[in-house]
Structure formats: structure tokens, C-alpha cells
Amino acid sequence: MGGTDGDRGAAGDHPAAEGHEAAAQHGGGRDGGPGTGDGHGTGDGPRGGAGRRYVPIADHGLIGDLRTAALVAIDGTIDWYCSPSFDAPSVFAAVLDADRGGCFELAAAVPARTKQFYFPDTNVLITRFYTADGVGEVQDFMPVSEDPAETGRHRLIRRVLCVRGTVPFRVRVAPRFDYGTRPHTVRRAGDVTVFESERLSLGLTSTVPVTPDGDDVRARFDLTEGATAVLALDHLAEGVTPRGCARDEAENAFATTVRYWRRWLSSSRYRGRWREMVHRSALTLKLLTYAPTGAIVAAPTTSLPEEIGGERNWDYRYVWVRDAAFCVYALLRLGFTQEAEAFMGFVFRHVSPGDGDPTGPLQIMYGIDGRTDLSETELGHLEGHLASAPVRVGNAAAEQLQLDIYGALIDSIYLYDKWAEPVSSDQWDHVCALVEWVGGHWDQPDEGIWETRGGRRKFLYSRLMCWVAIERAIRMAHRRGLPADLPRWQACRDTIYRRIMSHGWSEQRGAFVQHEDGDVLDAAVLMMPLTKFMAPTDPKWLRTLDSLTEDLVSDSLVYRYDPGVSPDGLRGGEGTFSICSFWYVEALTRAGRLDEASLAFEKMLTYANHLGLYAEQIGHGGEQQGNFPQAFTHLSLISAAFNLDRALG
Known part of the structure; x- marks a missing residue:
């Protein structure tokens, strides 16, 4: 069902397109549950290089805050995000145009295999990078706040951890406002990088240094075992001021978000086979x-x-x-x-x-x-x-x-x-x-x-x-x-x-x-x-x-x-x-x-x-x-x- 003909469709998955091999190996438990996606990326440049301009649609996970949502690809890139609501103009839309749509890349800076799974019983998404020298992961989530004072704040948090060895990471934040039609400026406001367009502004806070690159910002950093980094993107509006996101705050937001989803799911009466x-x-x-x-x-x-x-x-x-x-x-x-x-x-x-x-x-x-x-x-x-x-x-x-x-x-x-x-x-x-x-x-x-x-x-x-x-x-x-x-x-x-x-x-x-x-x-x-x-x-x-x-x-x-x-x-x-x-x-x-x-x-x-x-x-x-x-x-x-x-x- 859906458009003018009602065929509301689902994402196109095309392993052969653009010379791209299927990135997900589907596994499952004995009850037919989902396994972990297994992808492959070179770690060199956008989408891992090798001419891969698009990731198959099925090679994404979804996060959200009950107001809007984002698609996170198995290579760690946010390909789709509208702010502040589902039907608002896109900020990241690389899934619809790899060049003009905009994206938020966060991945290992060296060749890596990737796997993706949800933190159990939640909508917190984890993307893991397996490199020659270590294992790192990105925890992606949007805090769901029940505090009336926070209803205007829309925050996308990307928490990066090194769980084994040493892993270098690279970041590129490239918003393209209003489906890529509106220009924007980049400026610093204290510890916040502000992307500002005519109708919408976003604030990026980061525990690692970021460097302006034209309309975008980039970063490269190394994490050793046990170390973390945080990048948070806030929707800025009247009455919603930029706010930092330190490691402790991100950890607390992670725990609060996990509790929210698990508490919600605990109401389910289903105890069946699947x-x-x-x-x-x-x-x-x-x-x-x-x-x-x-x-x-x-x-x-x-x-x-x-x-x-x-x-x-x-x-x-x-x-x-x-x-x-x-x-x-x-x-x-x-x-x-x-x-x-x-x-x-x-x-x-x-x-x-x-x-x-x-x-x-x-x-x-x-x-x-x-x-x-x-x-x-x-x-x-x-x-x-x-x-x-x-x-x-x-x-x-x-x-x-x-x-x-x-x-x-x-x-x-x-x-x-x-x-x-x-x-x-x-x-x-x-x-x-x-x-x-x-x-x-x-x-x-x-x-x-x-x-x-x-x-x-x-x-x-x-x-x-x-x-x-x-x-x-x-x-x-x-x-x-x-x-x-x-x-x-x-x-x-x-x-x-x-x-x-x-x-x-x-x-x-x-x-x-x-x-x-x-x-x-x-x-x-x-x-x-x-x-x-x-x-x-x-x-x-x-x-x-x-x-x-x-x-x-x-x-x-x-x-x-x-x-x-x-x-x-x-x-x-x-x-x-x-x-x-x-x-x-x-x-x-x-x-x-x-x-x-x-x-x-x-x-x-x-x-x-x-x-x-x-x-x-x-x-x-x-x-x-x-x-x-x-x-x-x-x-x-x-x-x-x-x-x-x-x-x-």
C-alpha cells in the first residue's frame, strides 16, 4: 500500500548494485530469532571505499525517541534522520542520495569487519568493529524523556567504546538540511559546534576534538581498551540551548534509555515460541x-x-x-x-x-x-x-x-x-x-x-x-x-x-x-x-x-x-x-x-x-x-x- 498507488513499500536491498557484496550474514537462534549482521568494510573513506555508494536497505538498524527516528547502517553511518519529527525535512538522507543527502559517519579508520545487534530487550543499537588490533563498538540511541521540561530536546547520542586492544576511529558529520536544499554555516559556540540553516540548527558536542571541513566536521582518534568517546547531536530550538554530553552523562543516558525500553517491554504478555x-x-x-x-x-x-x-x-x-x-x-x-x-x-x-x-x-x-x-x-x-x-x-x-x-x-x-x-x-x-x-x-x-x-x-x-x-x-x-x-x-x-x-x-x-x-x-x-x-x-x-x-x-x-x-x-x-x-x-x-x-x-x-x-x-x-x-x-x-x-x- 502506500503512494499514489498505495504500494507502501519497504527498503530496497540490492547486493549486486554498485559492485557491493551483501554485507549481512543472517543467523538466528533455535526460536527463529535474529542473529547479528556481519558486514565487511575497508575502513578507507566513505562507505568503506570500493565504490560502495549505497548500503542495502536491510543492512540498517532503527533508533528513535518516539518523535523521530534514524537509520544506522551496518558500517556505522547514519543514513537517514529527520528532525524534530518523523515527517520533518531530512538532515541526513544519504540512503536517498549518497552525494547530496548528508550523513553522519562513525567507523573504524582501518579495515574492519562489522556486526550489529540490539542491546537485549531495547532499541539501543550496537555496531561492532573487528580490526587486526582490537575490537570497538558504537552504541547509538536517542534518550526517551518523560520529563515535560525535556520534551523539546531531541538528542542523538553516539557512544564509542574500545572493548579489546586498540582501535582508531574516524568521524564525518555532514548534515544537508531540508532534503539537501538549504545551505548552512558551521561555527563554534563554546564547546559546541553549531550547524545553522535558515529553519533548523543542530549542535554537536564531542569529547574528542573535531575539525571544520567546509560545511562538515571531521575527527580521527584512537581508543585503547576500556576508553570511551561521546558524540551527541542536539536539535536546537527556542528554549532549547546547546548542552554538553560528557562521558558520565552519556553513560547515565544509556542506562536510563535501557531501563525505559526494558520497563516498557516488561508489560508484554507473550510467552510463546517466537x-x-x-x-x-x-x-x-x-x-x-x-x-x-x-x-x-x-x-x-x-x-x-x-x-x-x-x-x-x-x-x-x-x-x-x-x-x-x-x-x-x-x-x-x-x-x-x-x-x-x-x-x-x-x-x-x-x-x-x-x-x-x-x-x-x-x-x-x-x-x-x-x-x-x-x-x-x-x-x-x-x-x-x-x-x-x-x-x-x-x-x-x-x-x-x-x-x-x-x-x-x-x-x-x-x-x-x-x-x-x-x-x-x-x-x-x-x-x-x-x-x-x-x-x-x-x-x-x-x-x-x-x-x-x-x-x-x-x-x-x-x-x-x-x-x-x-x-x-x-x-x-x-x-x-x-x-x-x-x-x-x-x-x-x-x-x-x-x-x-x-x-x-x-x-x-x-x-x-x-x-x-x-x-x-x-x-x-x-x-x-x-x-x-x-x-x-x-x-x-x-x-x-x-x-x-x-x-x-x-x-x-x-x-x-x-x-x-x-x-x-x-x-x-x-x-x-x-x-x-x-x-x-x-x-x-x-x-x-x-x-x-x-x-x-x-x-x-x-x-x-x-x-x-x-x-x-x-x-x-x-x-x-x-x-x-x-x-x-x-x-x-x-x-x-x-x-x-x-x-x-
């Missing part, structure tokens, strides 16, 4: 939340390609109602009710029919602050990851009609009401308004879940989720004794059910199909048993599952549909869609095909990166494609693991 992967997915979803409003972004990046060299590049740094609602389901399953409560606050503040006009449809996505104007533009000066243009900011899919979001939203409200807190009377009135709109408009053609540009159709999935919207509201009314026009709602629900059964089934294919009176298969129908629309062992459903397996499944990986027979209005192809692959696991599980489900799930775990992170799609060679990491994929992993665990007993 605890490491499920908890990494939960930590990733938490990183994608915007604490000030409760918003949940689809991904922290923009324009990472779904196909190297292709045009399917979209901006995912926004709140898709569908994605965020599914996230609420996944987090509630694990026991994280505060995140659900925060998102419900966002929903009832900002997501309303017609955005104030009760006669209009919901907008499918919003800014993290609830804004509705997400106008899409192209940044022609950036070449795109591995020359995959265009680079886009904003997302024109916000203007599409997608009827399925009503089902996702009301289902999340139903689950919140059931597992967390009862909805208020005002909130119930809001739900009733949504149901009334669905009742009058469910039969329209729309762009559908995949946000196609091939024209509006009467998609089965859209009708399925309209059925979910009304059915869940009826359940809430019955369980709570809430006022509702139940006879009319039930009649509408049943009409949608019969319409799907009569017009969504193809006798020729022996399966439920993508849109009414057609014969094209679509992996979105995997949600039919998952939403309890029909029994997972219904003969019609089992025939559909067999047809999907034959036509859209490749070694457990699932394509959304075949664009050759269902044109989506875009050039090029795409990889398999990871959320569909986890839906497939869950459908097999519910159908009682546990051996098949277990094997498919274990295979999917091998496609995670070295840290257990996923993009949206997987390419033909197993590379990750599109924006990274992707909320959709991680929430579906949680759901599949939870239900497969329960079925296996």
Missing part, C-alpha cells in the same frame, strides 16, 4: 509511534524503492488509518493498552467522517499531528536509492476512497472497548456516525487496500471490511447495551454478506476473487477467515486457499496479485508482500494445516534482516524492498505468531 521476534516487532512498532499525539506511522522513511530503478517510491511517514488500527490490534494482543489508548485519542480528535462533514468519507491517512493536507511533490535534485527516482514527499493517496478502512478502524475500537477501556458515550456517537456512513456507501467502487491507480472497482476486500465495520458495531451494542438501530444495521450487514457470497465467488476459478464478477485472485481475501466472515474450514474457503497457494505463493512468500492480469496503473513489478505472507500463515493455522503454517512461518523468519526487521516486500533474491522498517509487516508477524502458538498448544 518471543525474540515478537518482542523485536513490538519494540519496532513502539518506535513508530509519535508520542505527542498517539499517531503511528506506516514507516519512518520515504521513497525507498519497491523495485530498484522503478517508480514505486512513496512517502510513508504518515498515519494510515488502516495500518495504525491493525497496530492497535497487535499491541493489545500483547498487553500494551497505553498505546491503544493514545491512538484512540488521536482517532477521536482527528478522524471523523468528511473531516467535519458527516456526509463525506474518512480520509485514509493523516499527518502525525492530525493535519489533512499531505500534498505530494517530487524532489528532482535527489537521485533516489540506487538511482530509483522519483523521490517523493507527501502522499497523494490521501485523496483516494478506500472503504476498507472503516472495518479496520471500528474493529480496533471494538477491541479497545473489549480489552482495554469501555468507549465513552461521545465516542459511541462517533462510531454510530461511521456505521451510518458505511450503511449508505458500501456499494461504491473504490481504489481498495492496495491503492491502485488502475481505476476504481468493487473490490471484495472493501466490502468485507464494510461488513466488519457494521458487525463489530453490532457486537459492541449488544455487549454494552448501547443505543443503535440494530434491525437496520443487521439488515445492511446481511446484505453485504450475501453480496460477497454471490458476486465475489468465481465458479470458473473456484475461489473468491479480487473484485465483483471478475476472476483475478488477490491475497487480500486471506482476511476472510481472519475477520470471522466465514469459517476457516468452509469448503469454499479451502478451495480459495488452494487457488491462492497455486497462483500467488512462492516458497511461502505471497504476491498481492498479478499485475499482468490486474493492471494497477504503474510501470514495473514488485516483490512479494510480507503482510500477505503472514496472513497466509494465519489462514493455514485457522484451517488446521499446522505443519504447513509452521513451515511457512519459519521460512518467513529467515527473510528478516540481521536485527529481526522487515521492509514491506521481499524481492526475487530475498532482498528487502520499499520503506523500512514497515509497521504492516511487524504487526502481522505478531498476529501470526500469537495464533500459531495458540494452535500448536
